[in-house]
Amino acid sequence: MANFFTVPYLFVLLGGISDFSLDFINSYSNKSKYQSNYKAFRAMLNKKLCLTIGDPVFHSKGPTIKTMSCQLLGISDEYSFIPYQTDLNIDGEIAKLKQFIIDNNVAGMSVTMPNKQAVIQMCDEIDESTKFMNAVNTVAVKNGKLFGYNTDWIGVVGALKGVTNLDGKKIAILGSGGTTSATLYGLTKDTKNITVFNRTIEKAKNLAEKFGVNYDLIDNINVENFDIIINTTSVGFDNENESPIDTSKISAKNIVFDVIYKPMETKLLRDAKQNGAEIIYVINVLLYGTFPQVKFYTGHELSQEQMKKISDFFAK
Missing domain, CATH: 3.40.50.10860 (Leucine Dehydrogenase, chain A, domain 1)
Incomplete structure (x- = not known):
């Protein structure tokens, strides 16, 4: 061995x-x-x-x-x-x-x-x-x-269901790329209580309408209105001081995970953990x-x- x-x-x-x-x-x-x-x-x-x-x-x-x-x-x-x-x-x-x-x-x-x-x-x-x-x-x-x-959607759903039941949960997804699409594909099998947030409203709108969920500009997000926050953007990649959103209002009621793998603990996850939130590292998504x-x-x-x-x- x-x-x-x-x-x-x-x-x-x-x-x-x-x-x-x-x-x-x-x-x-x-x-x-x-x-x-x-x-x-x-x-x-x-x-x-x-x-x-x-x-x-x-x-x-x-x-x-x-x-x-x-x-x-x-x-x-x-x-x-x-x-x-x-x-x-x-x-x-x-x-x-x-x-x-x-x-x-x-x-x-x-x-x-x-x-x-x-x-x-x-x-x-x-x-x-x-x-x-x-x-x-x-x-x-x-x-x-x-x-x-x-298989990205299998990874996301598997990682989430490993820590929580999705019933009744409000989910915010940040991004509009291929990983966002896979995440939506997997999660909408269980819930439509999802909002896609992106810097470009047209991209958010196109994805949201495709999967039958809500959408908004990322600057308008209020994390207090959501149970689960998923970052599928590249913001924070190779930069420990960048986050796609203001993390100050993330709290113990939230579950936060980030698909970025470098660093494994991004600013978003680090701040969320300090605020008492449950965090999911991308390695769990990668494994599933x-x-x-x-x-x-x-x-x-x-x-x-x-x-x-x-x-x-x-x-x-």
């Missing part, structure tokens, strides 16, 4: 974070010695490759969670999980990624910001729920075709949303006991 919770990212497999590993991940299209050396290395290991794509991405815990899952499932010798930094909204990046998938034994991709909508262009098929959300966070590669799914991805990639499903083992590790 000593090696159970290891992190076999590409740069670990190659002996540490190095110019070799980072250059390969971000400059794979160059037909260099790096690419040929890595192909030979992975051919020796005979592993399928699963990517986590985003920008930034190297801090993501997704590859670690999936690696731990495969170790528990007894299939860790079949898969390698690595981060791959890219912004698919930039011209040429989709073509590069497609070529990488063709050239390598890629089994799937986990998709993070800012790629959840742009990646849809790459998919041959997406399921009905994903079409409705207009956001993909999971891509499975089967027989050369890319199939898009979304990542476990289904493992099944999409591998065809193997984690047991409740196995999921608890991984959750307990991150709760330490």
Whole structure:
């Protein structure tokens, strides 16, 4: 069990974070010695490759969670999980990624910001729920075709229901992007007592009307009118002093959670905790949303006991 919770990212497999590993991940299209050396290395290991794509991405815990899952499932010798930094909204990046998938034994991709909508262009098929959300966070590669799914909503609902009953709760959702859409998709299965807040009223209106909920400008939010506050914006990312809303009136009656993972405890969460609110870290959302991805990639499903083992590790 000593090696159970290891992190076999590409740069670990190659002996540490190095110019070799980072250059390969971000400059794979160059037909260099790096690419040929890595192909030979992975051919020796005979592993399928699963990517986590985003920008930034190297801090993501997704590859670690999936690696731990495969170790528990007894299939860790079949898969390698690595981060791959890219912004698919930039011209040429989709073509590069497609070529990488063709050239390598890629089994799937986990998709993070800012790629959840742009990646849809790459998919041959997406399921009905994903079409409705207009956001993909999971891509499975089967027989050369890319199939898009979304497990973000499973993560959000699972994390919330782990601490509270949604019956009668008033929910404020901050944001209007792909994660917002997935959050609304999941929560509106149980309640419509939701208000979407955004800086741009038109974006809030479009989402709210799509899901049959309320909307308003984020500057108009009164947190005292809500039980649950969910931040799906990027405000606070990599900035410990930024919050999307005034936190002074958050109180012990509130449950607050933030989808931002860097820092794990944002100003919004830090202030909410100081004010007595119950807080939910994004790692809980990530865990609930990542476990289904493992099944999409591998065809193997984690047991409740196995999921608890991984959750307990991150709760330490």
